[in-house]
Amino acid sequence: TLGHAAFLAVGAYTSTLLILEFPWPKLLLDWGLAYPISIIVAAIVAGIWSVLFGLPSARVKGFYLILTTMAAQFITVDLIITQYISQIGGRGQAFSLPPGTIKVGPWVIDSDLKVYFMMLVFVIFCTVAMVNLLRSKVGRAWVAIRDNDISAEVMGINVVKYKLLAFFAAGFIGGIAGAFWISNLAAISPEHFPWFWSLWLVGVILIGGAGSIHGAIFGSLFMVVIMEALQIAVMPLGDTFPKLLMDFLFIKEAVFGLAICAFMIFEPNGLAYRWWQIKNYFNLWPFSY
Structure with a gap:
């Protein structure tokens, strides 16, 4: 919701x-x-x-x-x-x-x-x-x-x-x-x-995969890792581009929005679907049927 x-x-x-x-x-x-x-x-x-x-x-x-x-x-x-x-x-x-x-x-x-x-x-x-x-x-x-x-x-x-x-x-x-x-x-x-928290949680579900407990876990991990990686990448640039640090909150929100758009376009079933595919592959391996 x-x-x-x-x-x-x-x-x-x-x-x-x-x-x-x-x-x-x-x-x-x-x-x-x-x-x-x-x-x-x-x-x-x-x-x-x-x-x-x-x-x-x-x-x-x-x-x-x-x-x-x-x-x-x-x-x-x-x-x-x-x-x-x-x-x-x-x-x-x-x-x-x-x-x-x-x-x-x-x-x-x-x-x-x-x-x-x-x-x-x-x-x-x-x-x-x-x-x-x-x-x-x-x-x-x-x-x-x-x-x-x-x-x-x-x-x-x-x-x-x-x-x-x-x-x-x-x-x-x-x-x-x-x-x-x-x-x-x-x-x-x-x-x-804030209301943004609700939006963030919906985004996590969309990225992880709706209707799946795995999806909630994968979506949360994905967003946390992405945000932490973004912070690690931006912080060293603070001395050269001080305004970048001031606008970091807006950068995070932009990345969050882009991540949702990318998953809706390229992986609408979320990360849980990929997990299901990998699990099925190893369940059937070495046969393909």
């Missing part, structure tokens, strides 16, 4: 408010369970919030689906969070997270290495969960609706119900991501969740 940054924001703010405002029992604080519990609650709240925007979107598709999901960004981040949620506790726009706030069990998440390993745990957990979900009755219904929603309805699949479940799953994962992201921030504000 084009409102996915809003679901990250819901997860991040729910987790932050629970940690800072909720009167946690001392036992849970001592055991480092406040943050893990806040992640679960944040994921559920983000999932429910996603379903609320899924209700008017369940019977539309294509361009109209894009417009209805885009509304989630402006209503959630630009209106509710900026004008109301950010004012809770008299903090103003930014919610500061004191050192030692993010704690999982006996471990305080206070370094990049710890954040990385926690991210790795979340990625593995979410990937395994989604792989198993896609193999279930719900996942098979999603595939049928994706391929042909009219045929799926004829087969007896409740299209609206399963579309709303898809919205919940997307919001749930987005809520986990948002709640995790605060572990890497000293303060959280609405500016951390």
Whole structure:
């Protein structure tokens, strides 16, 4: 959707408010369970919030689906969070997270290495969960609706119900991501969740391959590697072309747009399709049939 940054924001703010405002029992604080519990609650709240925007979107598709999901960004981040949620506790726009706030069990998440390993745990957990979900009755219904929603309805699949479940799953994962992201921030504000993030996520899916877990992973890796390589290539030129560094953000956005255009023209099925071809080749090797 084009409102996915809003679901990250819901997860991040729910987790932050629970940690800072909720009167946690001392036992849970001592055991480092406040943050893990806040992640679960944040994921559920983000999932429910996603379903609320899924209700008017369940019977539309294509361009109209894009417009209805885009509304989630402006209503959630630009209106509710900026004008109301950010004012809770008299903090103003930014919610500061004191050192030692993010704690999982006996471990305080206070370094990049710890954040990385926690991210790795979340990625593995979410990937395994989604792989198993896609193999279930719900996942098979999603595939049928994706391929042909009219045929799926004829087969007896409740299209609206399963579309709303898809919205919940997307919001749930987005809520986990948002709640995790605060572990890497000293303060959280609405500016951390611009609409461009939603566009970036859609671009990642287009590059990696829509409808595939492999596609989400490949698309993310591709974009991160490309952006890091671009930064490494541009930084040495800073002394010779100082304006190049000033315009680096616009260069990144231009490269992002060009990458999407190139994949849409030359590889519309994304990187996941290439992975499928390579895997099939080795499955059949040394025979060609």
